[in-house]
Each structure stands twice: as structure tokens, then as C-alpha cells.
Amino acid sequence: MSAPVTTLDETAAQLVRDHLAVVGYQVSEVLPRVPSSVTRDDLSSAGFLALVLAARSYDASTGVPFARYAALRVRGAILDELRSMDWASRGARARAREMGSTVDRLTVSLGRTPTREEVAAAMGADAATVDQARADLERRVLSLDVPGSPVAEVLPDAAPTPEEVALTRERLVWMRAAVDELPERLQVVVEGLFFDDRAPADLAEELGVTPSRISQLRTEALALLRDGINTGLDPDLVPEPTRPDGVAERRRQRYFAAVADRAVRAGTVRAPA
Incomplete structure (x- = not known):
């Protein structure tokens, strides 16, 4: 897929052409952590548009390298695109947050990863509820806002x-x-x-x-x-x-x-x- 550059002046268009890899890098970094229903094309489209807008608004006098500026704009656009896809209800999000907090607390107290039965007992729920909350947690794209392990x-x-x-x-x-x-x-x-x-x-x-x-x-x-x-x-x-x-x-x-x-x-x- 190529970025739309026809509406840009030549300087901005060259910036886009020279930094197409920024989009590929950001998409490749995010894609493994989102549901399989999200495609590379979905994220790339948002990223390419952000790259074009970044080239159009870039001010070299700020001293910020364009690659760094574009990376921030592209990543932000990808996260916005993922937020727009977020399907989870408020109740599902609450259950997912509760389960995540419970797992963290039990991991610290037990010194190991808790079993689903232990998590269910701590939440006062059954195993099926824990399984559903885990699925909700895995599919919550807003968790991408939290910095991952380096x-x-x-x-x-x-x-x-x-x-x-x-x-x-x-x-x-x-x-x-x-x-x-x-x-x-x-x-x-x-x-x-x-x-x-x-x-x-x-x-x-x-x-x-x-x-x-x-x-x-x-x-x-x-x-x-x-x-x-x-x-x-x-x-x-x-x-x-x-x-x-x-x-x-x-x-x-x-x-x-x-x-x-x-x-x-x-x-x-x-x-x-």
C-alpha cells in the first residue's frame, strides 16, 4: 500500500516517501498485541494518513527530527484507530480490570501465577466468569496505552x-x-x-x-x-x-x-x- 502524496508540496511528499518505513515499524510493533480480527491494512491505512498529515504540518525550525515527530503522530493515529474498534461494554471492561487486579494481587501474595480457580474464588465468581473476563482483557485494545515491558x-x-x-x-x-x-x-x-x-x-x-x-x-x-x-x-x-x-x-x-x-x-x- 502506498501513501497518498499527490496533495502535498514536493518537500512534504519527499518526507513521506523517505519515511514510509516508520508506518511499517509502528504497525509491526502493535499488531502482535491486538485481536486477530484487526488486520495490518486497517492499521497501515491510519498510519499512512497520519504520516501525510505529519509531513504537511512539520516545522523543521523546532529542531525535532521528522522521523521522531512522525513516529509519535503515526503511533497516536494507530491507537486512535484501535480505540474506534473497541467493542467492549462498560461492564466487560470493569470485569476485565477486576480480574487483572486480582491476578496481580494473587501473584504477589502466592509468589506464582494463580490458577483460574484461585482467581475465581478471590473474585467471588465461577470459572466461566473468569474465562470470559480473561477473554475481554485480551481483546481490550485500550491496554496498548500502558507501556509494555521493555x-x-x-x-x-x-x-x-x-x-x-x-x-x-x-x-x-x-x-x-x-x-x-x-x-x-x-x-x-x-x-x-x-x-x-x-x-x-x-x-x-x-x-x-x-x-x-x-x-x-x-x-x-x-x-x-x-x-x-x-x-x-x-x-x-x-x-x-x-x-x-x-x-x-x-x-x-x-x-x-x-x-x-x-x-x-x-x-x-x-x-x-
Whole structure:
């Protein structure tokens, strides 16, 4: 499928032609996490239109590279397209959220993934209700707004383009740098849960904390990782600090600088603008 460029001036049209791979990359990243009823063409159409609109409105004087600007616009359009397909009723969404919260709570308390019977008992429901809630949860496309585990940031395309390969390599370099620069306790939690597949209860015993504290450290670490990676790749996604001069924010800024320095020293990425 080709992008419609006939209504653009030549500069904008060239931007579209040069960055068609951005659409393919974003679609390939999202497609494995949506229901099979969603086709590549559905998402590509929304992405190509967003690319055209991005080229038309791009202002080079901002200093933001067009590839980065277009990626944000394309991904936003794909998510909007998925939201428009979201069929789930309010009740189904509520059940899905309840089941997700119950599974998370039981995983922390049991130190393992709970069975469907254990989830049903905790919810005060039968197994059939749990099965339906699980199906609803899997089909909820709005969950794409929640950042995924950075460990899963790989392209599923069997034949990626050179630009897609470069973008993926850069993302992985920043992810590894962000993990390596985490404070020691947060790094233990992230590597234990996501790299070594350890149970939360094991990490709690090692660190001398409760399983619920492991859950809190996990949340804290993933938020810091996300912002550390986005500082280099998508700065517009990093939230403005509530207390710019506070001690916590100064620590965050030191972490961001350390992540950037490590990523650049890895020799495969450029310094962030």
C-alpha cells in the first residue's frame, strides 16, 4: 500500500516517501498485541494518513527530527484507530480490570501465577466468569496505552527493513542502558522479574522486604525506565516534573544523564538533542 502524496508540496511528499518505513515499524510493533480480527491494512491505512498529515504540518525550525515527530503522530493515529474498534461494554471492561487486579494481587501474595480457580474464588465468581473476563482483557485494545515491558521491544517482522533494524537496535541499546543505570535495588527487581523469571516472593526474601514492596519497586522501576528511555528517543513523552528543583527530580535528571552517556558510549546511538 502506498501513501497518498499527490496533495502535498514536493518537500512534504519527499518526507513521506523517505519515511514510509516508520508506518511499517509502528504497525509491526502493535499488531502482535491486538485481536486477530484487526488486520495490518486497517492499521497501515491510519498510519499512512497520519504520516501525510505529519509531513504537511512539520516545522523543521523546532529542531525535532521528522522521523521522531512522525513516529509519535503515526503511533497516536494507530491507537486512535484501535480505540474506534473497541467493542467492549462498560461492564466487560470493569470485569476485565477486576480480574487483572486480582491476578496481580494473587501473584504477589502466592509468589506464582494463580490458577483460574484461585482467581475465581478471590473474585467471588465461577470459572466461566473468569474465562470470559480473561477473554475481554485480551481483546481490550485500550491496554496498548500502558507501556509494555521493555524486554519485549523487538520487531516481529521476519524481514525488517534497514531502517526498522536500526530503530530497534537503538531502542534496545537505550533499554539496556536504562536498566544498567537503575539504582541497585530497582535493578535487582527488574532483572529478577523480567530477565531471570524469578518469583516476587524469592526477590522479597533476598531483599528483606515484603512481596507487596516488590510490587511497589517494580512499578517505580518501570516508570523510571520508561522516562529514561523516552528522554533519548521520545522526549515529548517525558512528563514535566511537579517540583523541578526538588531532590527527587535532581536524582532523576542524574539518572537520565547517566543513561544517555551509557547509551552513547555503546557506540550505536547518537547523543540526544
